[in-house]
Ligand SMILES: NC(=O)C1=CN([C@@H]2O[C@H](COP(=O)(O)OP(=O)(O)OC[C@H]3O[C@@H](n4cnc5c(N)ncnc54)[C@H](O)[C@@H]3O)[C@@H](O)[C@H]2O)C=CC1
Ligand SMILES: O=C(O)CCC(=O)C(=O)O
């Protein structure tokens with residue numbers, strides 16, 4: 165059945181350990197090299213993407229970066245340059261753009277990019293790293309979030325002065341699409357349970373449609389995987405109290421980012437969560453809990469682990485599985501040893517010292 169799913173989506177095989185999002189064609193390779201869009205974003209984005217660039221250089225990886233420097237701090241900025249570059253290259257590594265909460269400023273560039281490229285599936289992996297002290301051990305859960313509609317539809321208007329309507333759009337088509345993605349993901353990585361997160365007791369129509377789409381796709385098309393559903397409030401409490409009961413959570417946009425922030429806190433902070441966004445044409449890799457870190461920008465203290473691990477997902481997407489594994493092992497070893505780690509996880513090393521330690525480990529691997 166797995167083969168049938170892949171065949172339906174125009175893919176005969178997937179790399180042994182890589183995850184291709186099931187829908188993406190392979191980015192183009194010229195002379196054994198790939199061009200990858202690099203979007204540092206705001207806050208700590210430059211420092212943590214610099215870390216990846218140094219590691220890839222040290223390992224002599226066949227990647228040429230096409231850099232797109234756009235800032236959400238710029239009041240006029242649009243995402244066109246990033247969209248065009250990603251449409252060409254089909255693959256990118258991205259930091260997070262800041263979005264002002266001011267009413268007259270532009271909307272989120274992050275959301276605009278996701279919508280324009282239809283990179284509809286956000287995957288963030290919350291897994292305890294040996295060496296990082298946390299309250300609850302051995303967390304390992306994945307949040308798959310619908311990236312293009314729901315609360316992030318961006319449709320708001322003031323009908324009469326003092327009355328604002330914010331539209332949350334939920335469609336059957338997009339709910340079923342993210343549901344199939346979540347079950348395909350579970351199947352690919354041998355995960356046993358997919359849980360839909362909703363608030364269908366209040367938003368009976370919209371969240372009801374989301375929940376029913378996930379449960380019916382699960383029951384009819386993926387009989388080998390268990391499916392359940394949970395109200396978002398309870399999901400928040402349960403994920404703090406007993407996160408081990410969850411495996412893969414599938415959510416509309418807003419619940420995904422909230423639970424993703426809980427997930428970041430569970431495993432030791434936003435500097436540790438890898439993530440990816442998959443669409444039919446492009447894949448964009450970015451830290452999974454999506455924090456900007458304006459407060460620590462330029463201080464050389466950010467933890468680049470989330471970005472480095474996101475870059476290893478990018479390598480797997482290109483089928484460079486051994487290269488990805490080698491970098492992951494060097495990161496895990498550096499953190500487990502605990503001698504050269506950043507301050508967010510109890511160390512005192514700078515971003516560059518931590519990066520150099522990884523490069524040192526790679527050289528002797
Ligand atoms: N404010 C914005 O422009 C955007 C916000 N968001 C979302 O809003 C929520 C909160 O955002 P913000 O208030 O801007 O949070 P933030 O960017 O200020 O991050 C929260 C805390 O985490 C720390 N942090 C972030 N990255 C780190 C790293 N790599 N290493 C060490 N420490 C790090 C920061 O220093 C800060 O103390 C998140 O869910 C985020 O996904 C997403 C995109 C843009
Ligand atoms: O793009 C933004 O400014 C906020 C979006 C957000 O919170 C997210 O997608 O994680």
Ligand SMILES: [Mg+2]
Pocket residue numbers: 421422453454
């Ligand atoms: Mg967020």
